[in-house]
Each structure stands twice: as C-alpha cells, then as structure tokens.
Amino acid sequence: MSKLKVGVIGCGSISRWRHLPEYAANQQVEIVAVCDIVEERAKEMAEEYNATAYTDYETMLSEADLDVVSVCTPNYLHAPMSIAALNAGKHVLCEKPMATSEEEALAMIEAAEKNGKKLMIAHNQRFVPSHVKARELIENGAIGKIYSFRTAFGHGGPEGWSIDGKDSWFFRKEEAFIGAMGDLGVHKTDLMRYLLGEEFVEVGAFVESSAKENSDVDDSAVCVLKSESGIVGTLAASWAYKKSEDNSTVIYGEKGVLRLEDHPQYGLVAQYTNGEVVNYELGRIQSNDEGGQTGTRVIEHFVNSIINDTVPPIDGESGMKSLKVVLGALESSETKKIVQLS
Structure with a gap:
C-alpha cells in the first residue's frame, strides 16, 4: 500500500514536538506539506522534513496532494480549518480542545460524516x-x-x-x-x-x-x-x-x-x-x-484507524463530550x- 500523504497546518510547538516527529517515525505516512502564517517557521519545518512550505492553508489544501491533515493552530481556528480540510476530502487530526462551542464541534462532526473521512481529536492522555x-x-x-x-x-x-x-x-x-x-x-x-x-x-x-x-x-x-x-x-x-x-x-x-x-x-x-x-x-x-512528549501514540492510532477503516479512538463525538x-x-x-x- 502506498504511504498516506500528510500536511500539517501550524508549525508551532505542538507540531514540532509531537505531530511532525511522530509522523516522521511512522512507516505508513509521508510528510509532504507544512503550513504556517510565519513563513520562516514553515520553511524551517519544510526543510527539516523534506516537505513543501505554505503560508496559506487553503492554498495547501487545493495544491498539495494530501490524504491527511493535522490542525495544530490556535483554538479559534480548529473548527474552520478542520471543516475546510474535511470538505477537501482529507482525514483530519485536530488538536484539543476541538472547538470553541458545541455548534462548531457539531459542524466538524457533520463535515466528517458528509465527506466520509476520519476526524480524531488529539487527546493523548x-x-x-x-x-x-x-x-x-x-x-x-x-x-x-x-x-x-x-x-x-x-x-x-x-x-x-x-x-x-x-x-x-x-x-x-x-x-x-x-x-x-x-x-x-x-x-x-x-x-x-x-x-x-x-x-x-x-x-x-x-x-x-x-x-x-x-x-x-x-x-x-x-x-x-x-x-x-x-x-x-x-x-x-x-x-x-x-x-x-x-x-x-x-x-x-x-x-x-x-x-x-x-x-x-x-x-x-x-x-x-x-x-x-x-x-x-x-x-x-x-x-x-522535558521538552515535550514524543511517542504519545496519537499519530499511530490515527493512522491505523485510516488504514484499517475503523473508528478513531477519540472521534468527533468523543471530543465533543x-x-x-x-x-x-x-x-x-x-x-x-x-x-x-x-
């Protein structure tokens, strides 16, 4: 099976310490795109992971060949970015808290269902x-x-x-x-x-x-x-x-x-x-x-749910609860x- 192609939106601490290293360590995926409104950060991560750098997530979603998107941005952007990625036909792993209201959370769940894609919330505990x-x-x-x-x-x-x-x-x-x-x-x-x-x-x-x-x-x-x-x-x-x-x-x-x-x-x-x-x-x-957590297994569970077509351990419904x-x-x-x- 060909590797899942991954794009990460947001190149701050959570993606640097957790998402990007865990995707890089997973044999079943390939990091192909990273995005951050601070161009310097996007370029730095793109260079480190041999990916294409973007400063606009909508451009990344339309131009990059992606199967999977991680949303690692400030909380108020979780819902709009996740919904945009789901509507673009990508599976989404979103950082917590998944949204800023129950209405936003429901909209994310509906977008996942409508597009037949996985939505998982990154609760690692x-x-x-x-x-x-x-x-x-x-x-x-x-x-x-x-x-x-x-x-x-x-x-x-x-x-x-x-x-x-x-x-x-x-x-x-x-x-x-x-x-x-x-x-x-x-x-x-x-x-x-x-x-x-x-x-x-x-x-x-x-x-x-x-x-x-x-x-x-x-x-x-x-x-x-x-x-x-x-x-x-x-x-x-x-x-x-x-x-x-x-x-x-x-x-x-x-x-x-x-x-x-x-x-x-x-x-x-x-x-x-x-x-x-x-x-x-x-x-x-x-x-x-200790400088962040690697090996939280969030990425592993998310990737496995896509490959095996199973419900992610923390799906949208669970994240909303x-x-x-x-x-x-x-x-x-x-x-x-x-x-x-x-």
Whole structure:
C-alpha cells in the first residue's frame, strides 16, 4: 500500500514536538506539506522534513496532494480549518480542545460524516501506559465499585512551552477562547470519561484568572464533577503550578485506591483494602518540562484507524463530550450554579 500523504497546518510547538516527529517515525505516512502564517517557521519545518512550505492553508489544501491533515493552530481556528480540510476530502487530526462551542464541534462532526473521512481529536492522555492499565483494572473489577476521584493537570504555563513564549496566543481570549481549562482541563475531562467508562452529567466550577499578567483567559480552575452512576470527584487545571508539573489522578473504589502518575518511580500504584500494594513500573508520563512528549501514540492510532477503516479512538463525538464538560464548567463559574450536562 502506498504511504498516506500528510500536511500539517501550524508549525508551532505542538507540531514540532509531537505531530511532525511522530509522523516522521511512522512507516505508513509521508510528510509532504507544512503550513504556517510565519513563513520562516514553515520553511524551517519544510526543510527539516523534506516537505513543501505554505503560508496559506487553503492554498495547501487545493495544491498539495494530501490524504491527511493535522490542525495544530490556535483554538479559534480548529473548527474552520478542520471543516475546510474535511470538505477537501482529507482525514483530519485536530488538536484539543476541538472547538470553541458545541455548534462548531457539531459542524466538524457533520463535515466528517458528509465527506466520509476520519476526524480524531488529539487527546493523548488515554494512551499513557498507567492510564491504559488503570482502565483495565477498573473494567476487570479489581477495585470494585468506584466512589470518587481527584485529577489534576498543572504546570507553570504555556510561556515555557509555546514557541512565542509570553507573547503566545494562549493568553489572548479572542484566539484561545479558554485558558488552562482548554489547554489542560479538557485533557482530564477526556481521561476521566475514558477511565470511568461513563459520561459526566453535572459540573460545578470555580474558574479564575489570577496568576498571569497581560492575560484575559483563565489560569486556575477547580471543578466538581458527577457521573451517570453517581461517582463524584474533583478536577483541577492550572498554569500556576510554578515549581513542577502535576499530572496525577487518584481513583477511590470499594476494594482499593489507584494512584496514577502520583509516585516518583511508579506510573501506577494500586493499594488494596486487604493490605496488598502493587507497584507498576510502566514508564513515566513525559512532561512539558522535558521538552515535550514524543511517542504519545496519537499519530499511530490515527493512522491505523485510516488504514484499517475503523473508528478513531477519540472521534468527533468523543471530543465533543469532553469539550462539553469544559463548556459546562465555564458556565457554572459564570452563573455560580451547578450545570446539567445534557
């Protein structure tokens, strides 16, 4: 079978550290085009990956021979660019959060269906070994009925990660739409839906902007979530964890507790009520502090879904469900009420 031809829109940090290296490492694809409004960045990545550089994504979509497009741009561009690529007959991998509203998300899903193309959202937390193992233990009933959880994703902020540093689009509401909750919180809403195997039905939240100067988006949020079966827990997302990153999750069940990415050595620690403790050395989650994450397996899963014609692990519907929890949290913070997630 001939290789899938890939084009990447956006040549900032997420494409440099994740999409481009992972496509380059995949034997089933070939990077043929890259696009960025900053010509210098597009040319630099084009040279590195032996691709054609574009500064206009519509030109790239019409001129380049592509099967697949990755959308790695500021949040407000995710939906229009994904829809344009789907309508041009390309499969699309879109960065998270998939859109800035439920209406945009639905339009993306409809475009994928109408054109018979795959749409996947790049939530990589599901593929972390400790998270995969925890899901397995939960499904097998190892910790029995789940009562509660707490999950967090926080670091010092995107200025240490984004290619534009303190001048990044992450801090501008008209481009980002949402801050830490869109950057980090949506990863955890997706992760908890995956781990628990059920949807959230209610959310209450405090969403604040207090840690960053010259920013009009949220940088610290704490949410209380309730699932279909009545599991309650907290989710924290923050750009104010200055010293070190926190990417931990703890799940409390009738037969024990699972601690994920909460130990310096073990990716997963299972503490059972009978006194047994099982430490799983699964390889640590990679942090932004280490210069990005390669090997997140997002590209691998996306490419396999195209080649095998299967539903991507995080399709548009799933991406929208994770987004809706975040949108509900924003509404709760604004209205000071618990929000029902229909």
